Amino acid sequence: MRNLVLILGDQLDADSPALAAADPEHDLIWMAEAAEESTHVWSHKQRIALFLAAMRHFRDHLRDQGFTVDYTELDAPDHGGSLSSELSRAIEKHRPEKVVLVEAGEYRVQHSIEGTCNRLKTPVEFLDDTHFLCSIDDFRRHAEGRKSLRMEFFYREMRKRHGILLDDGKPAGGDWNYDRENRKSFGKDGPGEIPEPTRHEPDEITREVLELVERRFPGHPGSLDTFHWPVTRRSALARLRSFIDDFLPNFGDFQDAMWADRPHLYHSLISSSLNLKLLHPREVIKAAESAWREGKAPLAATEGFIRQILGWREYVRGIYWLHMPDYLERNALGADQPLPDFYWTGRTPMRCLSQVVGQTLEFGHAHHIQRLMVTGLYALLLGVKPKAVHEWYLAVYVDAIEWVELPNTLGMSQFADGGVMASKPYCASGKYIQRMSNYCKGCPFDPAKRTGDQACPFTTLYWDFLLRNQPQLEGNPRMSMQLRNLQRISDEEKSAIHDQADRLRADPAASHAVDLWF
Ligand code: FAD
Ligand code: SF4
The missing domain is CATH 1.25.40.80 (Serine Threonine Protein Phosphatase 5, Tetratricopeptide repeat)
Structure with a gap:
């Protein structure tokens, strides 16, 4: 056999350069499902099912096109559990002259494939990804x-x-x-x-995958x-x-x-x-x-x-x-709080968050402003560790792949890269959510209040965020208007905001408001 043509789960492109260069007579297409891809960070059931169902349909499409496809299913006997263990096995079995693939979308995967091929002394060729309109170079x-x-x-x-x-x-x-x-x-x-x-109602292949995911990943978040x-x-x-x-x-x-x-x-x-x-x-x-x-x-x-x-x-x-790879470790604002548990359940009296987390668990989808200005904003204001926020976004959305998720989360939404992605933090009070939605109706909190039992947690934490990060943000001209408003707040109220924010960090679901609610 000449080449082992590797197709990754996010490379289901019939016009891919790896396929264009493949010769059905002499080359073998290789694809593998790997549980590790769904467990190295937690993964929504719909996200796992989407990848597996799309991969299996693509495998069949390639076979219809006359390619020989060596495909390892998740439940295959002796499955090594990871992409690299399966690739090692395939190289040893087929002894290809070369492994050929389109450059991987994710840094971790690219390096793992390179490492496996080097270890087995098999040349590997990465082809430019023509899916994108701007190459990395x-x-x-x-x-x-x-x-x-x-x-x-x-x-x-x-x-x-x-x-x-x-x-x-x-x-x-x-x-x-x-x-x-x-x-x-x-x-x-x-x-x-x-x-x-x-x-798109599931066909037989997808229904089989849905059953497999339910059986293999019962404790994972979300519903199918x-x-x-x-x-x-x-x-x-x-x-x-x-x-x-x-x-x-x-x-x-x-x-x-x-x-x-x-x-x-x-x-x-x-x-x-x-x-x-x-x-x-x-x-x-x-x-x-x-x-x-x-x-x-x-x-x-x-x-x-x-x-x-x-x-x-x-x-x-x-x-x-x-x-990459340094980007993953950035934490420009020194945020150190854990991710609140309710991000996995939606159980909080804050209506905006219970709606957005709820729909995320139900569909594996939320739109951009929900991700940026509800779940992302709350984590930013609370001061959650950026890596924990990143792992949540990578887990819960069906479209989550690290190359697109990480800069959006760590950079745009958490300002953890110190301004590479965005010229200022996307920080706002509950009044932004009130203006752009109807979530605040029927919520026990009041977006106009920053202290007291009814104060909206976003609003309290917004002012606390500005106070806490003032020294770092002061040099940023795009923050000057927001920071100037701090001058209108008395020292007494600043101290009350600070205390209330500390209480929220101890009870980030704001469950104290459940009594107000009923
Ligand atoms: P639409 O609103 O219809 O937009 C059309 C298309 O534009 C999208 O399908 C998407 O391909 C592209 N797009 C829109 N905004 C962005 C953006 N900021 N970055 C890259 N592409 C964009 N998008 C992902 O594809 N995967 C992710 O893992 C992801 N994580 C995100 C995390 C955070 C914190 C934030 C704020 C945004 C994230 N996004 C991500 C971007 C955006 O939220 C989603 O692309 C969008 O919500 C997908 O829904 P849609 O297809 O209905 O998009
Ligand atoms: Fe969200 Fe605050 Fe509005 Fe409640 S009042 S929905 S917590 S922004």
């Missing part, structure tokens, strides 16, 4: 010589390089960014009718009852089509809005399909731009959506590979 070149990196400049370069939303070389409509139009809340009347996202994620390219394309037709026109306006018991609103729910590489970002961007050019979606919504994919998604990957 291109990002390094973009970063070279810049004192600080900002997504917005990177995004403009990407628009120009790929000719996206341009008219005669200028940004369509005259502006690069229409974010100011994309921050509406639903107001008093709420979201009204929103179409249901397409559901609502599993409806696309696990094939065909179903991912159907979800993309339905988003473009039914949701994109309102995506922009309500991108940051939240509403109780309405978990998905106008969001696309395609992140897991993109991250498994069932969809290519280029086709997603093209579909959105075409909808705008055909008059089916407004420019602000289209630009806002494209920015997430062409801008943020490519940018966070660049940051990940630029700063």
